[in-house]
Amino acid sequence: MLYPSPIKLGSRIAVTAFSSGVPSIYHPRLDIVLEGLMTRGFDVVEGQCLRENHLHVSAPAQERAKELMAFLCDDSIDVIMAPWGGEVAMDVLPLMDWQRLETVKPKWLMGFSDISTVLSAISSKLGWATCHCTNLMQLGLNQQDSLTSNVFTYLATPAGSEFVQSAATHYEPQHADYSKHPNAVFNLTEASCWKALNPKFINVSALEFSGRLVGGCLDTHMVLFGTDYFTPYNRLINQFEPTVYYFENAELSATQYFRALQSLKFKGAFTHAAGILIGRNIAAEGKQGEGYDDLMALNQALGDLEIPVLYDVDISHQAPNLTIINGAMANVKLINGMGEISQKLI
Incomplete structure (x- = not known):
């Protein structure tokens, strides 16, 4: 397995909705969780495919795939998160340049529901470890249950080590x-x-x-x-x-x-x-x-x-x-x- 580098203070997190986007009524929540990432000490990069949602998606498939590829190929990025799941993330899979991705640094991809569609493809085709876990929109700083609040602690585990839940x-x-x-x-x-x-x-x-x-x-x-x-x-x-x-x-x-x-x-x-x-x-x-x-x-x-x-x-x-x-x-x-x-x- 190819394990991405452990998450640490200062890790750069890119946020993009490669499935469903976030309509305006949910922007206050989105702003809260993005601020929460920064408060935790992460450097946050907000994508263009994020703050809209039309016909189940944040943007046309070509735009979502292009932005996801850009973040995957940017080796200054350590983590890629989507706000939540959706319905048709699979439509970006044939639009990705898998041969090019063989040459880039592995990055953590995180989330569940339709996000797992892309997680499994990344793991199956590239051999990267990926993370099925709570979605970004659930990660408020005031969320205190141990499984949710420790997600970034678990992802700070170095390759060769283990964690227990x-x-x-x-x-x-x-x-x-x-x-x-x-x-x-x-x-x-x-x-x-x-x-x-x-x-x-x-x-x-x-x-x-x-x-x-x-x-x-x-x-x-x-x-x-x-x-x-x-x-x-x-x-x-x-x-x-x-x-x-x-x-x-x-x-x-x-x-x-x-x-x-x-x-x-x-x-x-x-x-x-x-x-x-x-x-x-x-x-x-x-x-x-x-x-x-x-x-x-x-x-x-x-x-x-x-x-x-x-x-x-x-x-x-x-x-x-x-x-x-x-x-x-x-x-x-x-x-x-x-x-x-x-x-x-x-």
């Missing part, structure tokens, strides 16, 4: 409307607990498994898997090396959720998997049909696997989120319902 005790069932409450923090009211899916592991008091991390938003990864933009055994993982997959669902209904996971299984995604982490499923709310819900979908798709499958993990649109490094060697533990993940940058 414990499961959140509570999560946020519904995110705040930043247009009405630009200073909002997470409302962590619901008890959280990682759970084992497969019958052979449900009643086991202690589970542990290891492998290289790979994954992202299921909505896009179900269609990207096996393409040039999400082929883990290309540059991200050595052939036959154990993997730990992680997925979160943004908008798939329960039946779509089942089909997405089943499709990955049909394509051989889990052939060398040591385990799978499934995030809390916000999309199931209000989309359950005739008693068919997300847990049933999980059981039907993955319940027969002979590896641990953990669900309700802190990887989702229901904050908070783990900081997960694509390509890092992870060790996952579940002891009496308490989850822990360590990641070694090797």
